[in-house]
Amino acid sequence: MATMCRRTDPRDPRDLLSVALSRATEPSSDFDLNDDAHLLANVKTRPAGVLCAVEDLGGVPHVILTKRSSRLKHHPGQIAFPGGKQDPGDADPIAAALREADEEIGLPPSHVEVLGTLPKHRTVTAFQVTPVIACVTAPFVARPEPGEVEEIFRVPLAHVLDRRNYSIQSRRWQNSMRHYFTVPWGPYYIWGATARMLRVLAEAVEVGQ
Template identity: 55%
Template sequence: MTAAETIARLRAAVGAGAPSSDYDLNPDLRPGNRTLRPAAVLIAFSPAPRGMDLILTKRASGLKHHPGQIAFPGGKVDPTDHDVVAAALREAEEEIALDRRAVDVLGTMTPHETVTGFSVTPILGVVRQPFTPIAEVGEVDEIFTVPFDHIANRANFFVESRYFRGVQRRFLVVPYGPYYIWGATAWMLRTLAERLGP
């Protein structure tokens, strides 16, 4: 598949869809009324010899939220951010040194609710020029890429479960090599894969 064909598929995947939540597999664990904080992540794809690659990070182990997990560049929306798109681009610039001017934003997807109390809006984008990733000290331990074909294949997603604080919790995973991609990141990628179609 050419880069142009991949971008066309990504562009067709933007827009509103069914909402998703970390509690979708564990509805009995969903808390009562709570106020979700707005956040945004950049689901960015960059040209690669094998086609298009998704840019992901491994979060620093000392972070308060999701330490050590695989994640998209992103974070909470600050009062100075114009909107969720601006927040995602700002966070990507801070976390992986991706110049916001180098990203073609294709659009947004439906927000995803996390167990940590965020409503996360995924922003789909394409990096239109080469850049040298630089991990933000204290925030990001590693930056790596995953082939588009891997995350576009719904057969690569499956459900696992573990006991946490005496309760069995189910969650979505989409492993890639040594990287264990799970939780909210896997959910948003699964939603994207569904919207990409066959």
């Protein structure tokens, strides 16, 4: 059972994250550590939204993440936020993120307080992703959607907000070497777009400390 993200002291994650959101102004992308952004200069992007939901577990704020199904077309088996592309029925990327979180992990929109959004992140697969930062406000039972989510897990917020936990690594993709951020946690290899968006949040938090 997840519990709510509570206002317990001056380090309350709502206040910390809200201030950080006001500082994060520069968009990010999968190309930030690479020099090939020009290859997609004329490629039309598709809007998407992901939910960075913070919940309180025993007085310690955690971020909810998923391991994607290996059967998915985009980013199979990778660590990701709940979320996905914006459908015609979604009012905006925030609505898409909330809908997808409900479908993928069983988190009802009524149990979420949206604090704001980070600048958009462009992926190498041509998605323009809006990271939605939010707090879980009521208990819910996490339920992975079998076709999309292999596993749901939590990472302490403090871990992903500490820039010392990040490293830059590389691997070969489509005949070229690509560099990317990682922020591992236990057995979970958090990398790529998810790590880059978390890094943006970490940088914004650090500016105010």
